[in-house]
Amino acid sequence: MSDAALARHLAMQAGRLLLDLRSAGNCTGKSLGDLGDREANSLILAGLREERPADFVLSEESRDDPRRCGGSRVWIVDPLDGTREYASGRDDWAVHVALAVDGRPFEGAVAVPARDRVYSTDLAMPVPVKRSTRPRLIVSRSRCPDLALHVAERIGADTLTMGSAGAKAMAVVDGDADIYLHEGGQYEWDNCAPAAVAMAAGLHASRVDGSPLIYNCADPLLPDLLICRRELAASVLQTIASLR
Numbered sequence: 001m002s003d004a005a006l007a008r009h010l011a012m013q014a015g016r017l018l019l020d021l022r023s024a025g026n027c028t029g030k031s032l033g034d035l036g037d038r039e040a041n042s043l044i045l046a047g048l049r050e051e052r053p054a055d056f057v058l059s060e061e062s063r064d065d066p067r068r069c070g071g072s073r074v075w076i077v078d079p080l081d082g083t084r085e086y087a088s089g090r091d092d093w094a095v096h097v098a099l100a101v102d103g104r105p106f107e108g109a110v111a112v113p114a115r116d117r118v119y120s121t122d123l124a125m126p127v128p129v130k131r132s133t134r135p136r137l138i139v140s141r142s143r144c145p146d147l148a149l150h151v152a153e154r155i156g157a158d159t160l161t162m163g164s165a166g167a168k169a170m171a172v173v174d175g176d177a178d179i180y181l182h183e184g185g186q187y188e189w190d191n192c193a194p195a196a197v198a199m200a201a202g203l204h205a206s207r208v209d210g211s212p213l214i215y216n217c218a219d220p221l222l223p224d225l226l227i228c229r230r231e232l233a234a235s236v237l238q239t240i241a242s243l244r
């Protein structure tokens, strides 16, 4: 199985497990979120251990192994992105499985199980046709950064809100939004698979200063992100720079 197919397979399996856990109804709220995080993590890590025993793993839900910093191939996993949305019965949550090679997002998959969707670097994802004259900028529903609101005002964009970094990035892949902008905090597991998939879909993905997204750093904090249609990248990055 290729790396991308493995990422897709594990993201889908974990997604199915998360849907089953939620519909079983044995727990709700924070305990459901905690259980989902734990179980999905175990499933993905067991799959990676079996299929890619020589690779390192960085997961939101596992103790960090500092030896990964000396490794070339590192799987970066968020077993449940949008935990609070999952636990509250919403459909905007995702499973992220990515492979970074020498710090770059190389392959990856994002499953959005409650919408029955999976996106992966090995699936054809044509850039969607532009659907509206005013750009649509999608932001976190619970932690909307001021920067995004200022950019929206300057470029004349409408704002949409959604939970989960993966679900928002895939909304841009699907053409339901044109720009996803975040700052103020995220970790490598929140955005590695979304960035890998977005780039494979022909979209722009970078830090908000335009620099490349670099993964497998000793400190996994990667606090800001811009994913957007390529033709909008220069104007969004210039607008951000002018607001600094």
Ligand SMILES: Nc1ncnc2c1ncn2[C@@H]1O[C@H](COP(=O)(O)O)[C@@H](OP(=O)(O)O)[C@H]1O
Binding pocket: 060, 078, 080, 081, 082, 083, 084, 139, 140, 141, 142, 143, 162, 163, 164, 165, 183, 184, 185, 186, 187, 190
């Ligand atoms: N300011 C911040 N600091 C730390 N993590 C943040 C953050 N803003 C967003 N995130 C993380 O990014 C993911 C998407 O957030 P949002 O839905 O707000 O866009 C969530 O991951 P988890 O659900 O895996 O914890 C959330 O914890």
Ligand SMILES: [Mg+2]
Binding pocket: 060, 078, 080, 081, 082, 165, 189, 190
């Ligand atoms: Mg996350």
